[in-house]
Amino acid sequence: MFETVLVANRGEIAVRVIRTLRSMGVRSVAVFSDADADARHVREADTAVRIGPAPAAESYLSVERLLEAAARTGAQAVHPGYGFLAENAAFARACAEAGLVFIGPPAEAIALMGDKIRAKETVRAAGVPVVPGSNGSGLTDAELAEAAREIGMPVLLKPSAGGGGKGMRLVRDASALADEIAAARREARAAFGDDTLLVERWIDRPRHIEIQVLADAHGNVVHLGERECSLQRRHQKIIEEAPSVLLDEATRASMGxxxxxxxxxxxxxxxxxxEFIVPGDDPSSYFFMEMNTRLQVEHPVTELVVSVGAADVAGGLDLVECQLRVAAGEPLSFKQDDITLTGHAIEARICAETVSIKEGARGFLPSGGTVLRLHEPxxxxxRTDSGLSEGTEVGSLYDPMLSKVIAYGPDRATALRKLRGALAQTVTLGVQTNAGFLRRLLAHPAVVAGELDTGLVEREVDSLIPTEVPDEVYEAAAAVRLDALTPRGEGWIDPFSVPSGWRLGGEPKPVAFPLRVHEPVEYAPRGSHTVTEDHVFVVLDGVRHTFHRAHDWLGRDGDAWHVRDHDPVAASLTGAARSGTDSLTAPMPGTVTVVKVAVGDEVTAGQSLLVVEAMKMEHVISAPHAGTVTELDVSPGTTVAMDQVLAVIAAHEEGPEDDTEAER
Structure with missing residues (x-):
């Protein structure tokens, strides 16, 4: 076994790998960019090495700097985690050339399976059914469009070189192919440095089921059952579980x-x-999609349900330890017949995302900030796998996933109930997350019944987002402000200093506070309350509500609200207020990657004008109405803050309502 292993990653997966290294007595080396100098994975490792400035291209994606860090610390092996260089064949080869063991598959396997086109051809030759799609690599835009038309709409555009949903585009209208191909290429190039695309037939209401495999250098290959990953948004998994309620034993064995x-x-x-795509109405008709040549984000659900050998209790397998032992040359210590699945496990991915009522037009966008208060069950x-700690700065440079909450139970209903409870206990104040949204999703009748497909979340998303800020949130926020105004101390207290709303010769008028979550409101407390340093307890209309608090943040049941004081005068002076609805503002902190217009251009309502990218996600900024571009404050490469004005579109003046009458 290795004495020292360098973990070439960050965040929750780096913490996860370090945990196993520590349990095995192996010295861990963390790497960090300037943005992560005080990150949790840096503090938990035995030693850590700075590898460059914040941008990933100059740090976590720099093969040269990673190899230098390994040499300086005497590492014998490198664990790539997932993301970054985990599926980069050139990195695996560079490790071997430097005398380091790459804790992953051979570079040749990474290159083969990393090219989705070659991968499909290879597994098809091995007798594995594949999704119908385009043939050949390096197709031009015109060839991709022609292949899509031959396959028949709808189709799915996919980067050949990557995964995680980055660059994937579902196209239902052939007239949109040109724009969607261009956007998919941009995202693929940004995420993977390779904009090669393929096109596949889209199967309506499919289920996404994947099989975990383990293989050693001695010819042994086993599978560890399946994971259901059908709950997705924007082709990215958000909930995973093992096993799948869809498969019977025969289908499970066949897919395995x-x-x-x-x-x-x-x-x-x-x-x-x-990974397989499976028609929900015919699970025996499954198709190979791709192979991920690395550890998966969702590996904990497999660890929790798999038992090996004579053990009759699940949760005895550590996949990171298996990786290390295989990389060290050891054979697998068990055969296929030794593996059983016990109970049920479900995982929820906690991401830095804005999920709120007023931002429906924005959808789910990356958020950022400083973690002010943290509780992870x-x-x-x-089980919570996390890279967070209080004080962590969450920026827009890296993937938005912050942590994973995983629940295990003897059956699916128990696991679901436990996970909903755990998400309600999850507190991440200072950064907006999707924890509350995921808790509501897990209570959806279709999810509870196991009637899943990859489009379910998109179809039901509106029902899972609250339509307004609850009154008790404003009640708690006002209670905090009222408490701050209340004089403390012993002895005489000036009655005029008490914020009671008392008026000479009249009924007391409750003190109202100008507050803002999305829209400004004037709110006067009308219930009883107790405020502590970490909590607010309010009784409103006979119901007691408990909130976690940190500065201007309130949290409950996985949801969080940033309740700010509203100053209408100051708001009127900000750049975001100028020109009203004519202003186009940044929906998230990020970088402008595409600018399609110039000052003076005439635009139509809904026309795509700019693209902002953050956390490996693109957001298209469109014209709110027909008009003329009168201001353009950004160019490609400009870094922008949330709500920063990007451009101003002066609306065209409306003509006569009835042209015929005007002519008369």
């Missing part, structure tokens, strides 16, 4: 064997995942 054959076809070693069937 297909995954094993796919792994054998490319000479795989280590932990990997074979653990124990009693609950």
């Amino acid at each position: 064997e297909a995954a094993v054959q796919a792994a054998r076809s490319c000479g795989y070693e280590g932990a990997g995942t074979v 653990q124990g009693d069937g609950i």
